[in-house]
Amino acid sequence: MPTPVRPRLTAVPLLLALASAAPDAAAGGFEIAVHLGRTLPTFEQTLSYDASGDIPSVPSVTVQAQGPLELTARGDLAFSSGLTWFFAGPLGIEARLDGLTAHLEAADTLYSARFAQPPLPAVNAQLVLSGRDLEVESVRPVSLNLRLASSGRVRVSISGGVSHLGALQVNGTLSGSLTASVGGTSLPFAGASVSLKAVAPPEEEQKGQYGANAGLALQIGLGDSLALSVEARGFLFKERTLTWSAAGPPANALEEALQRELLARLEPIRFTPTFFSVNAGLSLRF
Numbered sequence: 427m428p429t430p431v432r433p434r435l436t437a438v439p440l441l442l443a444l445a446s447a448a449p450d451a452a453a454g455g456f457e458i459a460v461h462l463g464r465t466l467p468t469f470e471q472t473l474s475y476d477a478s479g480d481i482p483s484v485p486s487v488t489v490q491a492q493g494p495l496e497l498t499a500r501g502d503l504a505f506s507s508g509l510t511w512f513f514a515g516p517l518g519i520e521a522r523l524d525g526l527t528a529h530l531e532a533a534d535t536l537y538s539a540r541f542a543q544p545p546l547p548a549v550n551a552q553l554v555l556s557g558r559d560l561e562v563e564s565v566r567p568v569s570l571n572l573r574l575a576s577s578g579r580v581r582v583s584i585s586g587g588v589s590h591l592g593a594l595q596v597n598g599t600l601s602g603s604l605t606a607s608v609g610g611t612s613l614p615f616a617g618a619s620v621s622l623k624a625v626a627p628p629e630e631e632q633k634g635q636y637g638a639n640a641g642l643a644l645q646i647g648l649g650d651s652l653a654l655s656v657e658a659r660g661f662l663f664k665e666r667t668l669t670w671s672a673a674g675p676p677a678n679a680l681e682e683a684l685q686r687e688l689l690a691r692l693e694p695i696r697f698t699p700t701f702f703s704v705n706a707g708l709s710l711r712f
Contacts, residue, residue: 456712457510457518461657463705465501465526497560497695502527504703506657510573520571520585524639524661526701530560530596560598565699567591567661569639579647586640591663591699596624597673620676620685624668624695637663637699645709655709663699670694 508522534554571587599621626634641659648654670692676682 455512457512457709458712459506459508459510459655459707459709461504461506461655461705461707463504463657463703463707465504465528466702466704496533497530498533499528499530499562502529504705506659506703506705506707510575512575516575516577518573518575520569520573520587522569522571524567524569524659524703526565526567526661526703528562528565528701530562530598532560532598560596562697563595563597564593565591565701567637567639567663571639575645581645581647581653583643583645584641585643586638589637589639589661589663590635591637591661592635594626594666594668594697594699596668596695596697598622620681620688621673622670622685622688622692623673624670626666626668634664634666634699637661651711653709653711654706656704656706658704659702661699661701665696665698668695668697 504524504526506522506524508520510518510520512518567589569587569589571585573583573585575581575583639659639661641657643655643657645653645655670689672685672689676685
């Protein structure tokens with residue numbers, strides 16, 4: 427059995443330095459902070475969508491996959507609000523709410539299709555499946571932290587603790603455009619748009635609700651109570667498995683067939699909610 431690795435207490439010198447730098451901090455003070463910034467998600471997954479072979483719901487059609495469906499996360503706006511009670515000089519309890527926005531980009535996936543309905547000649551076609559804006563919703567962790575802050579016009583603080591994250595959901599639309607080749611000429615044949623959502627089953631939600639967060643902030647005083655604040659923070663939660671379902675009824679037979687096959691063959695999203703955010707805002711002490 428390998429020897430367990432013990433974590434180094436690298437934060438101890440910083441904690442002692444912050445505490446010694448704040449001898450004049452009075453207990454019982456409060457601080458309200460509001461920040462706005464950007465989310466930096468770290469999610470990336472390649473989903474294998476096996477579209478090879480016959481499609482049972484569309485007779486006489488054979489589809490061959492040319493590549494996997496890839497999802498990559500990109501960040502968007504982030505916000506946070508927090509209330510800290512300094513109960514022992516520089517040491518305080520921080521309650522905060524963060525809002526993290528992320529989108530999943532789906533790269534275009536190409537499929538070759540063949541229509542064979544004797545005695546008519548076979549028709550070759552290409553199906554392009556794309557989803558440009560799959561949004562990760564309800565990323566609103568609530569945290570309770572222990573915070574240590576220095577005093578003075580330029581202040582540094584560190585905080586960390588437990589976070590709670592409720593249900594996650596991915597909403598979006600996968601669009602399919604079909605181009606047929608007849609007599610060497612490519613013609614637009616049909617288009618379809620399928621609305622899907624991915625949610626975690628209840629047992630998955632219960633396993634992944636609690637996680638951790640930690641952050642570092644720099645504050646520059648603008649007066650006796652007001653300060654400009656810049657903060658970097660990270661969140662880590664357990665892996666969630668999100669399964670796909672229909673987000674709306676199909677508009678026609680082609681959309682119904684595409685929706686049915688996507689739901690039957692598209693793999694779940696295995697999503698680990700790890701987020702980083704960099705924010706700037708104002709804090710008020712009283």
